[in-house]
Amino acid sequence: MTSLDKPTEDAQQDSRAVTEAALFEAFGGVRGMVETVVPGLLFVTIFTINKDLHWSAIAAITVSLLLVVVRLVMRDTVKHAFSGVFGVAFGVVFAMMTGNAKDFYLPGMLYTLGLALAYIITTLAGVPLIGLILGPVFKENLSWRTRNPGRKKAYAKASWAWGLILLAKCAILFPLYWWANTAQLGWVLVALKIPPFLLAVWLTWVFLAKAPAPIDVFAEMEAAEKAEEERKAALAEERGEERGEATAGRHRRDV
Template sequence: MSHRAPSADAADAGDNGAASLIEAFGGVRGMIDMTLPGLVFIVVFTITKDVAVSSWSALGLTLVPVAWRLWRRETLKHAFGGVLGVGIGAFIAIESGKPQNFYLTSMIYGLVLLVAYAVSALVRWPLLGVMLGPVLGENMTWRTQNPGRLAAYTKATWVWVALFALRALILFPLYWAGQVTWLGVAKIALGVPPWLVAIYLSWLILSKAPPPIKVNLEDDHETEAPEQQAARAVDDAVEGAFHDLASSPVPQERSER
């Protein structure tokens, strides 16, 4: 593995880190996914009191990006994430007849993230570093050669643990009490605003850390372990398959002889 000397301009690294943080946590699409489906559900349910109509309305909204990507012949793999999450929540809500179950999937997912981030910080493999290391060109040097960044990534990861814990402490009591309207309002309020606060605090922590030690990623790929090469090949194959699916023409029916 070949290395370049650490950048002398920490401010540039901080600016790149801010942009990378926003992208790592979904960017503009992430903000939309956090807000619009739940907003549509709670508005429609408040008006109609119909779980099915509300669920289908929210699910229909998530299909718009899929249609847009199909029309532009782009890959569908990122669009399917939002559809799957909302679809599972809609199915549970409709089958149970309980509107609060529309939010249950995302709430459980938040608990999973809470545990994952906390465990990663405790074992000194903070997920924030795992996600941002390759994006910032430092790969995993922050863990083995840059203790200051390891400490910063660990501290920033705890910021996200606190965010997920705050959401759980507010949302689950409302869910158990059956307060559907307040649950929907809280879900929206605890979406983008705290998310932006967590990103800002993470950026603030990382901007004060030592700059990343850059690595030559091309050399890294050549020295990857076989299992890493296999994982990369699988990722490339999946992305290629989604791209082919999105760009392939619709087959025409054969005429009967």
């Protein structure tokens, strides 16, 4: 390894570490995955045992609220836990309205289908959804669209990966919604909760780790503000010197 190779490898490692940290922040990490799985797992477990929709629904919504309370007590971010509560609440309300326990899963399945289409459509439109999600996390906002074509290409690849993986998941779940019973659908859905998500996150990491570094637009704005302040300060100092010279000139004339 030459002295020139070392900084390059260090920069690549730093870029990968930043990418990994940003992905964990954006998607909730291990804890976020647990909070996503537990309510549905509890619902299908109880329903498999006693076939009681009401107790299964109550257990699922209760554990979702407890996860939010734990986050609040620990003063941690609650966005992932709250999203779980809303997802479970929609499922509970829908299942209670129809009286069909399988409908507990239908809102989440429709959301997955809509999200898959959103990833694909936004990518075809030239504004890949994963870039819109991760841009603020990387402090680059939308700079990748016009100033960083390599990064835009990586976001497009990642969005295609998310869209196709979620479509494949829907291709499994929707037929089961019609043909399988509630317990079968529930266990398959729980089994498909984490692996497709991890695959999509891993592919996103692979694409972004090889992409150009993000442009920190916040640092650029801070630098521009600092430069403007320095310019104003220099201008004020120059004007002060000019006024001082003018005053000195008048004083000499008076003398």
